[in-house]
Amino acid sequence: xxxxxxxxxxxxxxxxxxxxxxxxxxxxxxxxxxxxxxxxxxxxxxxxxxxxxxxxxxxxxxxxxxxxxxxxxxxxxxxxxxxxxxxxxxxxxxxxxxxxxxxxxxxxxxxxxxxxxxxxxxxxxxxxxxxxxxxxxxxxxxxxxxxxx
Amino acid sequence: xxxxxxxxxxxxxxxxxxxxxxxxxxxxxxxxxxxxxxxxxxxxxxxxxxxxxxxxxxxxxxxxxxxxxxxxxxxxxxxxxxxxxxxxxxxxxxxxxxxxxxxxxxxxxxxxxxxxxxxxxxxxxxxxxxxxxxxxxxxxxxxxxxxxx
DNA sequence: ATATCAGATTAGATATAGTCTAAATGATTA
DNA sequence: TAATCATTTAGACTATATCTAATCTGATAT
Numbered sequence: 001x002x003x004x005x006x007x008x009x010x011x012x013x014x015x016x017x018x019x020x021x022x023x024x025x026x027x028x029x030x031x032x033x034x035x036x037x038x039x040x041x042x043x044x045x046x047x048x049x050x051x052x053x054x055x056x057x058x059x060x061x062x063x064x065x066x067x068x069x070x071x072x073x074x075x076x077x078x079x080x081x082x083x084x085x086x087x088x089x090x091x092x093x094x095x096x097x098x099x100x101x102x103x104x105x106x107x108x109x110x111x112x113x114x115x116x117x118x119x120x121x122x123x124x125x126x127x128x129x130x131x132x133x134x135x136x137x138x139x140x141x142x143x144x145x146x147x148x149x
Numbered sequence: 150x151x152x153x154x155x156x157x158x159x160x161x162x163x164x165x166x167x168x169x170x171x172x173x174x175x176x177x178x179x180x181x182x183x184x185x186x187x188x189x190x191x192x193x194x195x196x197x198x199x200x201x202x203x204x205x206x207x208x209x210x211x212x213x214x215x216x217x218x219x220x221x222x223x224x225x226x227x228x229x230x231x232x233x234x235x236x237x238x239x240x241x242x243x244x245x246x247x248x249x250x251x252x253x254x255x256x257x258x259x260x261x262x263x264x265x266x267x268x269x270x271x272x273x274x275x276x277x278x279x280x281x282x283x284x285x286x287x288x289x290x291x292x293x294x295x296x297x298x
Numbered sequence: 299a300t301a302t303c304a305g306a307t308t309a310g311a312t313a314t315a316g317t318c319t320a321a322a323t324g325a326t327t328a
Numbered sequence: 329t330a331a332t333c334a335t336t337t338a339g340a341c342t343a344t345a346t347c348t349a350a351t352c353t354g355a356t357a358t
Contacts, residue, residue: 018306018353037345052308057345059306073222076316078344089259091267103263107256107274110238114252117281118240125256126273132266165325167335186316201337206316208335225345227315 001029001085013066020044020051021059025083028069034080034099072099089124093131102127150178150234162215169193169200170208174232177218183229183248221248238273242280251276 001009006025010017023044027035035043041056051059060081063069072080072090077097089102107123129135150158155174159166172193176184184192190205200208209230212218221229221239226246238251256272278284 016305016354020307038343054309054346055307071224073224075220075222075228079224094270100267102259105257105259108254110251110254110276117284118249118276119279119284120276121243121278122276124275124277126275127259127267127269127271128273129270130268135266135268165334167324169336187314201339203317203338204336 001083009068010066013063013068015062015066020055021062023047023051024056024059025063025068028063028081028083029085032082032101034072034082036078036080038078040081074099089127091127091129091131093134094128095130095134098131100131150232158217159215162212162217164211164215168198169204170211172196172198172200173205173208174212174217177212177230177232178234181231181250183221183231185227185229187227189230223248238276240276240278240280242283243277244279244283247280249280 003026006022006029007017010021010025015021024040027040027043031043037057037060040060041051041053044051044056060069060071064071064081068084069081070084072082072092074080074092074097080099082099082101087104089104091100091102092098093100102125107125109120109123152175155171155178156166159170159174164170173189176189176192180192186206186209189209190200190202193200193205209218209220213220213230217233218230219233221231221241223229223241223246229248231248231250236253238253240249240251241247242249251274256274258269258272
């Protein structure tokens with residue numbers, strides 16, 4: 001996503017394209033490593049324009065509300081963020097907590113009976129297990145049932 | 150799940166059945182409202198045996214590690230817990246953050262190609278939208294893209 | 299050009315959620 | 329009984345995120 005596209009997507013989302021907001025969005029589109037708010041704050045402050053911690057959080061919240069960014073809550077760890085450009089699912093590592101993108105495929109929706117009066121917005125598939133780096137290692141995971149075998 | 154069954158499931162998970170641990174597990178099997186750690190702490194302290202905050206957290210972590218309890222991270226809110234007795238998916242309300250059980254159905258797994266060297270433990274389906282209580286109301290959601298229509 | 303004003307940014311205080319520590323207690327084994 | 333290990337506890341501490349009140353910015357109106 002280039003500068004113009006980012007600018008446009010912000011405006012489409014009803015958000016003014018401020019330097020700080022742009023920096024957050026640009027960082028997220030350039031890195032699909034699902035950074036935490038703290039990492040984003042650090043990253044955008046390594047270069048101008050600077051941005052305070054509060055602003056980073058404010059902008060992340062605005063971007064999530066506008067539907068441009070997704071917030072991924074991870075058990076026992078800081079939330080992670082990623083640009084919602086290409087649809088995808090997530091793989092969360094039991095051991096290191098890293099979030100990785102997984103190829104998207106359609107998810108069967110629940111039938112309207114079990115949905116009741118609820119209004120469904122999206123179906124999200126989360127895979128859990130050990131990531132490629134953690135799989136070869138042994139030892140205990142931090143946030144998952146112990147591995148039975 | 151009766152007292153004996155809870156006791157047994159703890160022991161199967163390699164956990165001693167202490168009064169405090171039992172109280173946490175019993176509360177979770179009796180209430181499928183996905184309480185937070187704070188709510189569980191409060192609940193088990195309304196009756197004997199009392200349990201400190203640290204113990205409540207310790208026991209929740211032990212129960213999760215033993216695979217008896219599931220921890221559900223919710224964006225911007227405290228984690229929620231539920232007994233893993235009957236398999237089910239989750240519906241998380243954009244507005245109030247409540248977690249509700251949804252009828253379980255089999256999820257198509259990713260093909261081994263996209264999985265790579267990762268080791269898959271489970272596939273979790275999360276539905277998002279507005280719960281039955283929030284759906285009729287208007288106004289802004291806290292942690293979700295604004296509703297376009 | 300200047301005034302106005304809503305939105306945005308800021309530093310730092312505050313709140314919330316969860317973990318850690320060290321001591322005491324309780325259960326199990328030798 | 330003595331030794332050992334797991335568990336519990338109160339309260340300190342850490343991490344994550346939000347709030348506050350002052351200031352700044354830039355668009356629009358005058």
